[in-house]
Amino acid sequence: MKNYTQSIAAFQEAQKHIPGGVNSPVRSFKSVDGDPLFIASAKGAKVFDIDGHEYIDYVGSWGPMILGHAHPDVIMAIQKTAAKGTSFGAPTLLETEMALQIKKMVPSIDSIRMVNSGTEATMSALRLARGYTNRELVIKFEGCYHGHNDSFLIKAGSGALTFGTPNSPGVTSGTARDTLTAGYNDLDSVKELFNRYPEQIAALILEPVTGNMGVVIPEPEFIQGVRDLCTKYGTVLIFDEVMTGFRLSKGGAQQILGITPDLTCFGKIIGGGLPVGAYGGKQEIMDKLAPKGPVYQAGTLSGNPLAMAAGLTALKILDETDGFYDMLEDKSAQLGEGIKKCLADLNFPGVVNRVGSMFTLFFTEEEQVNSFADALKCNTVTYAKYFKMALESGVYLAPSQFEAGFMSAAHTSKKIDKTIEATYEALKVLKG
Numbered sequence: 001m002k003n004y005t006q007s008i009a010a011f012q013e014a015q016k017h018i019p020g021g022v023n024s025p026v027r028s029f030k031s032v033d034g035d036p037l038f039i040a041s042a043k044g045a046k047v048f049d050i051d052g053h054e055y056i057d058y059v060g061s062w063g064p065m066i067l068g069h070a071h072p073d074v075i076m077a078i079q080k081t082a083a084k085g086t087s088f089g090a091p092t093l094l095e096t097e098m099a100l101q102i103k104k105m106v107p108s109i110d111s112i113r114m115v116n117s118g119t120e121a122t123m124s125a126l127r128l129a130r131g132y133t134n135r136e137l138v139i140k141f142e143g144c145y146h147g148h149n150d151s152f153l154i155k156a157g158s159g160a161l162t163f164g165t166p167n168s169p170g171v172t173s174g175t176a177r178d179t180l181t182a183g184y185n186d187l188d189s190v191k192e193l194f195n196r197y198p199e200q201i202a203a204l205i206l207e208p209v210t211g212n213m214g215v216v217i218p219e220p221e222f223i224q225g226v227r228d229l230c231t232k233y234g235t236v237l238i239f240d241e242v243m244t245g246f247r248l249s250k251g252g253a254q255q256i257l258g259i260t261p262d263l264t265c266f267g268k269i270i271g272g273g274l275p276v277g278a279y280g281g282k283q284e285i286m287d288k289l290a291p292k293g294p295v296y297q298a299g300t301l302s303g304n305p306l307a308m309a310a311g312l313t314a315l316k317i318l319d320e321t322d323g324f325y326d327m328l329e330d331k332s333a334q335l336g337e338g339i340k341k342c343l344a345d346l347n348f349p350g351v352v353n354r355v356g357s358m359f360t361l362f363f364t365e366e367e368q369v370n371s372f373a374d375a376l377k378c379n380t381v382t383y384a385k386y387f388k389m390a391l392e393s394g395v396y397l398a399p400s401q402f403e404a405g406f407m408s409a410a411h412t413s414k415k416i417d418k419t420i421e422a423t424y425e426a427l428k429v430l431k432g
């Protein structure tokens with residue numbers, strides 16, 4: 001057993017002063033029934049905890065670290081920019097440069113507004129869609145996560161066509177009434193909602209490939225059907241690409257799926273590891289935003305120079321490195337296929353879902369995981385055991401079954417092989 005004394009003590013101290021000891025719940029390791037590691041530093045594919053252990057990292061700060069941790073060009077850009085002042089509350093050239101870079105990589109973006117987190121991006125995109133359509137309802141999908149806005153912390157009501165109920169105390173029943181919930185990969189459930197409220201649905205939002213119930217892949221008829229319904233009913237289709245944007249390809253999930261949304265939300269990679277979000281899309285819709293239009297949205301630190309410098313540097317590397325996404329696909333395929341082989345060799349029940357550098361190993365007896373209902377059938381106890389054994393072997397996975405793992409450009413073939421070996425050994429023990 002590794003000695004985690006320092007992390008355990010640090011967590012005890014943190015819990016006295018910070019709710020649950022963490023500034024974002026999943027970090028607490030509650031889902032795997034453990035104590036979190038406190039991180040001292042990270043470099044490339046590795047993170048180092050305060051007890052002096054090193055790990056091959058597949059959390060990647062929950063997505064941003066596609067280039068690996070502490071990439072020298074990103075760090076240099078932050079340092080150089082910081083020396084010139086860290087915030088002015090006035091326009092800078094970097095913001096236009098960022099907008100141009102995003103537009104170049106994601107052709108559906110005519111105009112883009114920077115904010116400070118993914119949560120802020122989805123919240124603002126929804127307000128904009130409502131302002132643009134003069135409608136109030138929004139459709140979201142079971143198992144998709146769009147940040148912690150009230151409107152999205154809603155679960156399905158008792159019947160398919162009933163209004164949602166709050167998923168968290170503090171969310172009002174009034175807000176819940178404006179959010180409708182459909183099933184992922186269940187086009188009929190979406191059709192029913194449009195049939196029932198043909199002229200009231202302002203927006204439909206989804207993760208075009210999900211990461212937040214684990215990786216679930218949209219069926220082509222589902223995602224095309226969603227696009228067609230939104231067009232038919234005049235509803236704004238919002239792709240939440242906070243996780244998939246700049247990860248699944250230069251142009252995100254929309255590029256690989258061949259579907260053009262009306263608005264897209266970004267976060268994570270776009271900030272190069274600093275707190276950033278953004279939302280953008282069709283000119284006609286974006287023109288409704290203040291100061292040009294009537295829909296209000298603002299931010300004291302939005303477009304912050306440090307965040308723009310870090311994000312822009314990362315995006316340029318992704319855009320300008322020949323074969324970057326092919327390289328990432330090769331690494332991810334090595335891991336994905338390797339884990340599948342472990343399952344097969346040991347005759348261990350499980351499903352590996354992977355799109356590019358996002359992957360989840362689901363511990364399930366089912367043949368496939370295509371929806372939130374499928375994901376919920378997974379054995380979270382087995383996952384927790386696997387997670388802890390992986391940590392012992394020096395592999396840092398997401399501390400929950402319902403998350404995506406992330407490959408970075410810094411993961412070498414040797415590290416990936418080590419990860420597959422650790423998985424094989426853990427599954428062998430679990431097999432008993």
Ligand SMILES: *Cc1c(COP(=O)(O)O)cnc(C)c1O
Pocket residue numbers: 116117118119120122145146147148207211212240241242243267268277
């Ligand atoms: C992470 C995430 C968010 C929330 O972003 P924050 O920066 O944590 O507020 C929203 N949507 C998706 C799909 C995400 O993965």
